[in-house]
Amino acid sequence: MFSKSCQYAIRAVAYLAEHKGTDKNAGVKEIAEALQVPQQFLAKILQTLSRHNLISSVKGPGGGFYLDETNVNAPLLEIVEVIDGKNTLNACILGKPTCSSEHPCLLHQHFHGCREGLRSALSTCTIGSLMDGKSC
Helix, strand or coil: CHHHHHHHHHHHHHHHHHHCCCCCECCCHHHHHHHHHCCCHHHHHHHHHCCCCEEEEEECCCCCEECCCCCCCHHHHHHHHHCCCCCCCCCCCCCCCCCCCCCCCCCHHHHHHHHHHHHHHHCCCCCHHHHCCCCC
16 A cells, blocks of 8 residues: 555654664664665665654764654554645545545545545554554
8 A cells, every 4th residue: 555665764763762762873875684674675665764853863873763752643644645745635536636525536425435445544543653563
C-alpha cells in the first residue's frame, strides 16, 4: 500500500522510537544496517523527515538522528503525507485519475471505509506510541 520510501521512513522512525532515551544519536549507517535497507536511500528519507520536523538531527561528530518531545507527538499520517504525498490515501485503488464519490470506480465503495479507517488510525497513532510497544 505504501511506497518503499514510506515503509522505510516508518521503520526508521520506529527504530528511533525504540532507541529513544539512549545517550547517543543514531547514524544513517547504524539505522540502515539494523533495518537492512540501502544506506544512501535511507539517508535521503531521513533528511526529508528531519526537514519536516518529524525527526531531529545533529551534524558533526557524535551527530545523527533522534526523537525529541516535539517529534513524538506527530501522527504517523504526517510521515505518510511527507513521503508519499497528501493525496496518497485519496487516490483511486485502481489508479484511475477520475475516481470520486461522484464518479466512482468499481471498487470505490468497497474500499472507502478501509481508506477512512486507515486515515483515522494513522491520524491517532503518534510516533511516541511506537515507543514501548504502545497501541494506538
